[in-house]
Amino acid sequence: MKKDLDVAALGEVLIDFTTAGTSGQNHMLFEANPGGAPCNVLAMLRKLDKHVAFIGKVGKDMFGDFLENTIRSKGILTDGLVKDTCIPTTLAFVHTAADGEREFSFYRNPGADMMLGKEEVDGELIKRSKIFHYGSLSMTHDKNYEATQYAIQVAKDNGCLISFDPNLRLSLWKTPEEARRRILYGMKQCDIMKISEEEVAFVSEQESLEKGVSFIRDNSDIKILFVTLWNKGIIAYYKDEKIYCGGIHQEHVVDTTGAGDAFWGTFLYKLSQSNESIEKITLDMAAEYARFANAAASLCVENFGGIPSMPLLADVEKRMKMK
Numbered sequence: 001m002k003k004d005l006d007v008a009a010l011g012e013v014l015i016d017f018t019t020a021g022t023s024g025q026n027h028m029l030f031e032a033n034p035g036g037a038p039c040n041v042l043a044m045l046r047k048l049d050k051h052v053a054f055i056g057k058v059g060k061d062m063f064g065d066f067l068e069n070t071i072r073s074k075g076i077l078t079d080g081l082v083k084d085t086c087i088p089t090t091l092a093f094v095h096t097a098a099d100g101e102r103e104f105s106f107y108r109n110p111g112a113d114m115m116l117g118k119e120e121v122d123g124e125l126i127k128r129s130k131i132f133h134y135g136s137l138s139m140t141h142d143k144n145y146e147a148t149q150y151a152i153q154v155a156k157d158n159g160c161l162i163s164f165d166p167n168l169r170l171s172l173w174k175t176p177e178e179a180r181r182r183i184l185y186g187m188k189q190c191d192i193m194k195i196s197e198e199e200v201a202f203v204s205e206q207e208s209l210e211k212g213v214s215f216i217r218d219n220s221d222i223k224i225l226f227v228t229l230w231n232k233g234i235i236a237y238y239k240d241e242k243i244y245c246g247g248i249h250q251e252h253v254v255d256t257t258g259a260g261d262a263f264w265g266t267f268l269y270k271l272s273q274s275n276e277s278i279e280k281i282t283l284d285m286a287a288e289y290a291r292f293a294n295a296a297a298s299l300c301v302e303n304f305g306g307i308p309s310m311p312l313l314a315d316v317e318k319r320m321k322m323k
Contacts, residue, residue, distance in 0.1 A: 001127045001158070005077070006050040006272050008129035008160075010121070010151050011038030011138040012113035013056050013071065013081075014090040015063050016257060018304050030093065032063075033257070033305030034070040036113070037135050037167045040258045040306040044265025044296065046075045047310045050272065053125040055080035055151065056138075057116040063089035064112065070307065080122035084112040094257060106172055114141045118150040126154045131268055133163040139182040140172050152189045161271075161278060164190035165264055168199050176202075187220045191278055192271075194226045194264045213237060223278045224286055226267070228260060234290055238283040245290045248298040248319070258306030259297040266293035266316065295319040 016035035023029055042052040054076050058064035060083040067089065072078050090111030095103045108114060116138070126132055132155035139145040155162055166183045173179035183203055187193060195216075197209060204212035213227065217237065225237040233247035270289035274281065299311035299319055311319075 001124075003128060003130050004051065005053050005125065005129040007042065007045055007131040007133055007163075007268060008053045008055060008080070008125045009038035009042050009133040010055040010080075010116075010148060011135050012036040012090060012111075013039040013054065013058060013067050014092055014111070014113060015067070016305060017091065017093045018255060018257065019095055020304070031304060032066070033308055034067050035092070035257060035306035036090075037137070037165060037258075037261050037306075038133060039071060039076070040261030040310070041133055041165075041265040041268070042076050043071070043074050043307040044262050044310040045269055048266065048269040048313050050269055051077075053077035053080055053122075053129065055116075055122055055125060057082045057084055057112045057120065059083065059087055059089035059112040060085045061088055063091065074307065077125070080125045082116065082120045084115055087112045087115050090114070094255075104169065104171075106169070108172060110141070113137070114144045116144050116147045118147045121147050121151050121154075123151070123154045126151055126160065127158045129155075129160055130272060131163055132160040133165070133264075133268070134186070135165045135167040136179070136183050136186055137167060137169060137172060139186060140174075140179075145182060148186075156189070161192065162190045163264075163268060164193045165260070166193075166195050166199050166203070167260075168196075168202060170202075180205075184219065187216060187222065190220070190222060192224045192226075193220075193222050194228060194260065194267075196228050196230075196260075200227060224281065226290065228263070233294065234263075236283065236286045236290055238281070238286055241283045243283050243287045245287050245294060248294055253301045255304045255309070256301050257304070258309055259300045261306060262300035262310055263290075263293040263297040265310070266296040292316065292320060 204215035
């Protein structure tokens with residue numbers, strides 16, 4: 001089959017209600033922003049002119065319609081978006097602190113994204129894609145876990161490069177043990193992965209970062225691994241080498257929602273632009289791509305929301321020159 005799509009992603013698309021001041025009655029106001037990590041990644045890729053498709057589920061309600069219209073307006077193919085007539089769209093309320101860091105409250109008991117069934121996954125979109133991307137929120141419940149397993153197998157059978165971002169939200173899991181077990185499964189299936197320092201510690205149960213990374217690499221076949229250190233930058237691991245890429249100093253952080261997704265979407269863009277197989281990517285190349293992706297992430301945090309904050313290529317290139 002012709003690979004006419006750059007990336008297909010499976011997972012959650014939801015409403016991030018972000019704090020937006022107070023009303024005249026001094027009541028808290030929230031702004032409805034479209035989000036969800038896999039869809040944020042696709043939105044970043046679309047800003048960089050890549051052809052992408054989303055696979056997931058929303059409710060047949062006003063929020064689901066808003067999300068469908070939003071992602072379609074961004075140029076993301078929505079053929080794989082399913083609407084549930086019984087289960088509502090997942091909502092997240094995001095409280096943003098003064099430093100831009102976030103605290104999430106999810107309304108997902110259940111939410112439509114976790115009810116995606118194996119039979120509802122559009123395998124043709126995956127077959128048409130060069131890269132298949134997923135996160136761990138599509139594995140929190142048995143039904144969407146089975147759907148994710150099926151999608152991964154389709155990707156493997158059709159020669160896709162497989163990308164994973166654990167994006168741990170522990171409150172959405174039944175138990176920490178189940179989260180750890182299923183995230184480890186996700187790691188064992190992928191070729192490339194982005195993971196935070198805190199997620200390394202959670203999954204590996206190791207005290208030091210290096211021991212944690214060794215645990216992950218010993219228990220997977222990941223070719224390129226990125227460990228994000230928030231505003232301190234990232235560490236890239238490739239074969240037996242590693243390299244540190246410093247973060248970009250931020251004077252004006254408004255909202256960190258989607259920053260990691262901007263980073264990862266931009267990295268996938270650079271990877272696909274190289275036209276090299278993953279085996280031919282050197283550590284220096286990976287580090288160069290990561291520095292460019294850091295610039296995208298630094299722009300994302302200067303605005304509210306995930307999907308609405310993804311920067312244009314020209315802005316990322318400009319930020320690189322300002323470093």
